[in-house]
Amino acid sequence: MSADGPIGRPGRRGDLVRRARGEVRFVDDLKLPRMLHAKLVRSPHARAVIEAIDTREAEAMPGVIAVLTGAALPERFGIIPWTPDEHALALREARFVGDAVAAVAAVDERTAVEACAKVRVTWSPRAAATTLADAIAHPELGLGANRKDNVSKAVDLAFGDVDAGLAAADVVVEGDYSFQGSAHAPIETHCALAQYDGSGLLTVWSATQVPHYLHRELSRVLGISPARIRVVQPPVGGGFGGKSEPFGHEIVAAKLAMITGRPVKMLLTREEAFYVHRGRHPMQMHVRAGATKDGKLTALDARTDIDGGAYSSFGLVTTYYSGQLLTIPTVPATYRFSSVRYFTNKPPCGPKRGHGSVQPRFAFEVTLDKIAERLALDPIELRRRNAAAAYADTLNGMRVTSNGIAECLDRVEEASDWKERRGKLGPGRGLGVASSAYISGTNYPIYPNEMPQSAVQLKVDRSGVVTVFNGASEIGQGTDTLLATIVADTLGLDLGAVRVVSSDTDLCPVDLGAYSSRGTFMNGNAALSAARQVREKLVAAVAEKLGVAPSSVFVSRGFLCTTGESPSSIPVDEAIRLAEARFGTLGATGWYKSPPDLGGKYRGGTIGASPAYSFTAHIAEVKVDVETGVIEVVKVWCAHDCGRALCPSLVTGQIEGSVYMGVAEVLFEEHAVDARGLHLGPNLLDYRIPTSLDVLSIEAFAVESMDPEGPLGAKEAGEGPLHSSIPAVVNAVYDAIGVRIDTLPLTPARVLAALRAKGGR
Numbered sequence: 044m045s046a047d048g049p050i051g052r053p054g055r056r057g058d059l060v061r062r063a064r065g066e067v068r069f070v071d072d073l074k075l076p077r078m079l080h081a082k083l084v085r086s087p088h089a090r091a092v093i094e095a096i097d098t099r100e101a102e103a104m105p106g107v108i109a110v111l112t113g114a115a116l117p118e119r120f121g122i123i124p125w126t127p128d129e130h131a132l133a134l135r136e137a138r139f140v141g142d143a144v145a146a147v148a149a150v151d152e153r154t155a156v157e158a159c160a161k162v163r164v165t166w167s168p169r170a171a172a173t174t175l176a177d178a179i180a181h182p183e184l185g186l187g188a189n190r191k192d193n194v195s196k197a198v199d200l201a202f203g204d205v206d207a208g209l210a211a212a213d214v215v216v217e218g219d220y221s222f223q224g225s226a227h228a229p230i231e232t233h234c235a236l237a238q239y240d241g242s243g244l245l246t247v248w249s250a251t252q253v254p255h256y257l258h259r260e261l262s263r264v265l266g267i268s269p270a271r272i273r274v275v276q277p278p279v280g281g282g283f284g285g286k287s288e289p290f291g292h293e294i295v296a297a298k299l300a301m302i303t304g305r306p307v308k309m310l311l312t313r314e315e316a317f318y319v320h321r322g323r324h325p326m327q328m329h330v331r332a333g334a335t336k337d338g339k340l341t342a343l344d345a346r347t348d349i350d351g352g353a354y355s356s357f358g359l360v361t362t363y364y365s366g367q368l369l370t371i372p373t374v375p376a377t378y379r380f381s382s383v384r385y386f387t388n389k390p391p392c393g394p395k396r397g398h399g400s401v402q403p404r405f406a407f408e409v410t411l412d413k414i415a416e417r418l419a420l421d422p423i424e425l426r427r428r429n430a431a432a433a434y435a436d437t438l439n440g441m442r443v444t445s446n447g448i449a450e451c452l453d454r455v456e457e458a459s460d461w462k463e464r465r466g467k468l469g470p471g472r473g474l475g476v477a478s479s480a481y482i483s484g485t486n487y488p489i490y491p492n493e494m495p496q497s498a499v500q501l502k503v504d505r506s507g508v509v510t511v512f513n514g515a516s517e518i519g520q521g522t523d524t525l526l527a528t529i530v531a532d533t534l535g536l537d538l539g540a541v542r543v544v545s546s547d548t549d550l551c552p553v554d555l556g557a558y559s560s561r562g563t564f565m566n567g568n569a570a571l572s573a574a575r576q577v578r579e580k581l582v583a584a585v586a587e588k589l590g591v592a593p594s595s596v597f598v599s600r601g602f603l604c605t606t607g608e609s610p611s612s613i614p615v616d617e618a619i620r621l622a623e624a625r626f627g628t629l630g631a632t633g634w635y636k637s638p639p640d641l642g643g644k645y646r647g648g649t650i651g652a653s654p655a656y657s658f659t660a661h662i663a664e665v666k667v668d669v670e671t672g673v674i675e676v677v678k679v680w681c682a683h684d685c686g687r688a689l690c691p692s693l694v695t696g697q698i699e700g701s702v703y704m705g706v707a708e709v710l711f712e713e714h715a716v717d718a719r720g721l722h723l724g725p726n727l728l729d730y731r732i733p734t735s736l737d738v739l740s741i742e743a744f745a746v747e748s749m750d751p752e753g754p755l756g757a758k759e760a761g762e763g764p765l766h767s768s769i770p771a772v773v774n775a776v777y778d779a780i781g782v783r784i785d786t787l788p789l790t791p792a793r794v795l796a797a798l799r800a801k802g803g804r
Contacts, residue, residue, distance in 0.1 A: 212333025231280025440643025
C-alpha cells in the first residue's frame with residue numbers, strides 16, 4: 044500500500060460521468076456497415092413437438108436475407124458441462140412458451156419481425172407441467188434426462204445424527220415456506236452482435252457476464268477453432284446473474300453472420316427477456332429445527348422442492364446451494380438437507396443475486412425467530428449463542444477464515460435502538476432481524492481444470508500510464524474501478540493514470556466471469572500480484588539511482604520516497620523510466636487460484652466452498668396498514684463484513700442495491716405463469732418492482748474483518764448483503780401485526796388473508 048493512496052477512501056466509480064453524459068456504448072449502440080437485424084420465432088405452447096417448419100413464405104419476403112432453424116445448430120449447449128440440454132433453436136420439441144424454434148435475419152428489425160410471423164410451424168401439443176406441483180405429481184411426463192421422471196437433480200446430505208438432535212431438543216419448530224421466484228429486470232435486455240469477417244474471424248459483442256464461457260460454447264456448438272473466435276463484452280446495463288451463461292440468441296446471431304457474411308444484431312425485447320428468464324427459482328421448503336432451553340441449536344432438517352423451469356442452466360449447482368450455506372453464520376449441532384430440482388414447462392430458472400441460497404435463508408431465519416419466541420429469547424441473542432467461529436470449519440466442511448458476524452449484529456442492534464424499540468412501536472409497526480453469510484468466489488471452476496481462475500496483465504508505459512488488461516466482467520458493480528484503485532495504490536499513481544481494458548478474449552487473459560461474488564477477491568488478488576511485481580522493479584531502480592537499500596524505499600502518492608537521515612523522493616513517472624532503462628519494457632502478469640482442498644470430502648462438498656465468506660446482519664423497520672394490507676419498509680440497517688472496504692463508496696452502493704433488491708422481492712416480485720405457460724406480466728408495468736417513490740431509508744455499515752487471504756484484506760460485497768434483508772422484513776411484519784406469513788411476496792392480499800384468519804373472519 045502507498046501512503047495517502049486511494050485504498051479505503053471514498054470516491055466515485057470511474058465511469059459515472061461518462062454514463063451520465065451518455066458516452067458509454069452498450070451492445071445495442073454498436074452499428075456496423077451492412078448490419079442485419081435478427082428476430083426469433085418462439086413457441087406459443089408450454090410443450091409441443093415440432094412436426095414441421097415451413098420457412099418459404101418468410102424467405103420470399105423482400106429484405107429477408109436468411110432464415111434459420113434448429114437443423115443448422117444440432118449441438119446441445121449449457122453452462123454446466125455435465126448437463127448441456129439446450130439447443131440454440133429447438134430441434135424436435137419446444138419445452139416452454141417462448142422457446143425459440145427459428146430465426147430470421149433481415150435488413151431491418153421490422154422486416155425481421157414481420158418475417159417471423161410468416162414462418163409456419165406445425166405443432167403437436169403435449170401434456171405439460173406448468174407448476175411445481177404438476178412436476179411432482181406427474182412423473183410420467185418424463186421431462187428429466189432419463190425421461191422416466193421430471194427430476195433435474197436430487198441431493199441428500201446429512202451431518203451428524205439429526206433425529207437424535209431433534210429428540211434432545213427442548214423446543215422443536217416446524218414449518219412450510221414458499222418462495223415464488225423473481226426475475227432480474229435489468230435496465231438493459233439481452234443483446235448480441237456478431238461479425239464474421241473476410242479472414243474467417245468470428246467476433247461476438249454481447250451483454251454477457253461470462254465472455255470466457257460464451258467463447259467456449261461458441262467454439263463447441265459452431266465447430267470453430269477457439270483461435271478463430273473473439274468475444275467482447277461492452278459495458279453491461281445490469282446483470283444480477285441473468286447474463287451469466289451462454290444463450291441461444293448469441294449462438295444464433297453468430298451462425299447467421301457466418302451464413303450471410305454480414306454483421307447480425309439480435310436485441311431481445313423486454314417480453315423476451317422475461318421468457319429467457321434464468322431468474323430466482325421458486326422453492327417450497329419444509330424446515331424443522333430444535334433447540335435447548337438455553338438457546339443452543341441441536342438440529343436443522345431442511346427439505347426443499349425446486350422449480351427449475353424447462354432447462355438445466357446452473358441447476359446442478361442450485362440444488363446444492365439450496366442447502367450448503369445454511370450452516371453459517373448460525374450453526375446447528377447437526378444438519379440434514381434434501382433438495383430436489385424439478386423440470387417444469389416454464390422459462391428456465393438460473394442464478395440471481397445470491398444464487399440458490401436466498402430462498403432457504405428466508406425459511407431458516409424465520410424459523411430462528413420462531414424458536415426465539417418459543418424460548419422467550421431475544422432473536423439477536425439466539426444468533427449470538429450459535430454464531431460460527433472464525434478460522435474454523437463448518438459442520439459440512441467449509442473453511443471459514445475471517446468472520447465479522449458478531450460485530451455486524453452489534454452494529455445493527457445499536458444503530459436501530461433494537462433493545463429499546465422492538466415490540467414497543469405500537470400497532471402496525473415492527474422491527475425484525477436476520478443474518479446471513481455468502482461466498483467470495485467459488486473455489487471450483489465450472490469446468491474442471493487446474494488453470495488460474497482469474498488473471499490480469501499490466502502494461503507500463505514510460506509516460507506514467509499503466510494499462511490493466513483484465514478478463515473480469517464489469518456489469519455495473521465497479522470491478523474496473525476496484526482494479527484501477529488497487530494498481531494505483533500499489534504503484535503510487537493517480538487514478539487517472541490507470542486505464543482498464545476488460546472482457547475482451549483477444550486482449551485480456553482469462554477470467555471466469557462476474558458470478559459468485561468473485562470479482563473483488565479473485566480478480567483483486569490477481570491485480571495486486573501483478574502490481575507488486577512492477578513495484579519491486581520501481582523500488583529497485585529508485586534505490587540504485589539514490590544509492591540506498593531497496594528496503595528504505597516506500598511508495599507514496601505520486602512519488603517513491605526514501606527514509607533515513609537524508610530523505611529523498613523521485614516522481615513515479617520518472618521511476619517508471621528508470622525501471623524501464625534498467626529492466627527493459629515493463630509489464631507483469633498476475634493470477635489467482637483458490638487454495639486446494641477446500642470443501643468437504645464428499646460428493647458435492649466443493650459446491651459452496653469458498654476461499655472466504657462474508658457475513659451480514661439486517662434489521663428492518665416496517666409499517667403495516669391493517670385496513671389495506673400494504674406494507675411500508677420504513678428503514679433497513681445493514682452491516683456487512685466485507686473484509687476490508689477497498690473502495691468504500693462501491694461497498695456502500697452494493698449494500699444499498701442489495702437491500703433494495705431484497706425488499707423488492709419480499710414485497711412485490713413474482714415471476715408467474717398461468718396454466719398455459721403464459722407469463723402473467725412480461726413487462727415492467729405488470730411485473731412489479733419498486734420505483735423511485737418506493738426507495739426506503741437504508742443505513743449501511745461496512746464491517747472490516749481483514750481477511751488474511753483477500754486482496755489487502757477484502758472480501759465480497761456484491762451478493763451477501765441481499766440474503767437476510769428478506770427475512771428481516773418478514774420478521775418485522777410479524778412484530779408489527781402478530782401474524783406469521785410464510786409465503787412470499789407479502790402482497791396486500793396475503794397480509795389481509797392472514798389478518799382475517801387470525802381474527803376468525
